[in-house]
Amino acid sequence: MRTFRAAVTGAVTLSLAFAVTACGGGTADGSGGSDSRPRTLTYWATNQGPSLEADKRTLLPELAKFEKSTGIKVELEVIPWSDLLNRILTATTSGQGPDVLNIGNTWSASLQSTGALLPWDAKNFGAIGGKDRFVESALGSTGAPGQDPAAVPLYSMAYALYYNKKMFADAGIAKPPTTWDEVDAAGRRLREDGKWGIGVEGSNLANNIHQVFVLGKQHGADFFTPDGKPDFTSDGAVAAVKQYVDLMGASKIVAPGDAEYAQNQSLSDFAKNRTGMVLWQTPSQTFAAQGMKPEEWGVVPAPVPSGTPGSGTRTNSMVAGINISVFKNTRNLDGALRFVKFMTGDEEQILLNKTYGSVPPVKTAQADAAFGTASLAVIRDTLATSAAALPQVPEESQFETVVGTAVKKLFADAAAGRPVTTESVRAELDKAQQQMPKK
Structure with missing residues (x-):
């Protein structure tokens, strides 16, 4: 998670019951209408750039690219770090949240314990190209040990x-x-x-x-x-x-x-x-x-x-970074998985991490020359050799x-x-x- 970013505004208790009401875009068939094809996803993005507006300028063209290739429209909200955890916790209890959301990686186990997030088992990882695409240190901050991860690494950082x-x-x-x-x-x-x-x-x-x-x-x-x-x-x-x-x-x-x-x-x-x-x-x-x-x-x-x-x-x-998660009760699971695959694909990983000054947690994207600068090389090497995940x-x-x-x-x-x-x-x-x- 960025320093940036994030102060939890009050002590929270995460042993919360997960409401079964639906969240996110679309109807029960995933369409948002009578057409059976999935049409809409809602996405909560974290504030990675110098302002919320800067993030929108970065992300909206990429979401348009996703819509053009899949027919799925993504409704974006960029949420400031000061509000994000409380917004997510409210969504886990009300069920009224997004289909896909970014989380600070240090919160993975806490949010996993609510039962609200989709577990990333072998089948779900298979839908986005497999778990072995991701750097091991980034996977270490995706949920409690011994359980299927509650999130997928999106942006990696280190001090x-x-x-x-x-x-x-x-x-x-x-x-x-x-x-x-x-x-x-x-x-x-x-x-x-x-x-x-x-x-x-x-x-x-x-x-x-x-x-x-x-x-x-x-x-x-x-x-x-x-x-x-x-x-x-x-x-x-x-x-x-x-x-x-x-x-x-x-x-x-x-x-x-x-x-x-x-x-x-x-x-x-x-x-x-x-x-x-x-x-x-x-x-x-x-x-x-x-x-x-x-x-x-x-x-x-x-x-x-x-x-x-x-x-x-x-x-x-610490192993800093942002993970991407899916609410388990999304009515558009196929679309959500396709969106996570898009966001963790090499092209988007290189573009977005280069923009944000972070390092891709995807091995093949990390090898791109864009991440060989002196500053990013220090971050990349730290993550590989001398960073530790906060307690999961x-x-x-x-x-x-x-x-x-x-x-x-x-x-x-x-x-x-x-x-x-x-x-x-x-x-x-x-x-x-x-x-x-x-x-």
Whole structure:
């Protein structure tokens, strides 16, 4: 899921009954009228570009292409990330939702547990060309282990460290950092130059989770036990959260105002030479929307203690991305499967991922030269060697909410000059754990 993107606006309970009323376009025969041929699908797309209107400009010509080849009209709605999860949850209970929808890949197991999404068994995967077309790391974020996936990978992303070349040169920083110690040192050099070291979005709950999950992996923590119980107060989890908040509190290389930043707000400071570094996923559109030219920023893998991410070393990103799903009670299943096949075909995968600055999760599309640029190569290699999926448990979306909120509270403390200690971090994480559903 993008950082971008997504803060769950309240704790949600996903043990919801799935209503049997029909959703999506078409009548019981899939036609939307007396003609037996399927004619209409409704599609909820995620906000991948710099605005909802930009997404419509990207997607509408592709949907017209699909209609021309199949005769199936697709009614599009692009939904902002701040509304998406609640919209989906409402649809799972009312049955009044789309035929096809995009979801943040971290929500796959949570939404799977509602029973509302079509399981992607061998037959359904066969209808779109087979499961083996997709990269293994992307398939790892499509639902709970041991169950048929609830979604199909659509866009793949990973975090990397982006740095402002002018600011680095002005501060005399010779090379971009690859370890957390080097991030701290570069940040302090930038502070001496009157700038801020690295940007965060302390009020962006999902981004908080993405960063502390990765740091947790680096500290040997998973936030859930092997049997799926919350484990937010382990020494590793506490150390991860404290390390992240200490970028503002102890190291003072993050501006106190970042505690209030929500989705995408850190990018303006980066583009306007106020902050030297950001951890981000898809720079090509988001940086350009801030007026940055590609030659003005550089990229290296996100930092790890060793400086050498890769297989057998340390995680440096969560497996970010967008999945595409089908509501199980669609009245146009054939049309929905044809649309998913279209969206995951090589032509669309190359075009859309190139536009959005992401990497195709389809192996043959990923091999296209468009994804060999320096920035996308870092993302592609990270996904292949050093990224981990967030816990695929039914309570994952509540985890994003309660722990993301705890991190937000700790950033507020740091911004106000209040001490952030191991004890205060553990106390906030304990409060978060108490809000999780009891098993």
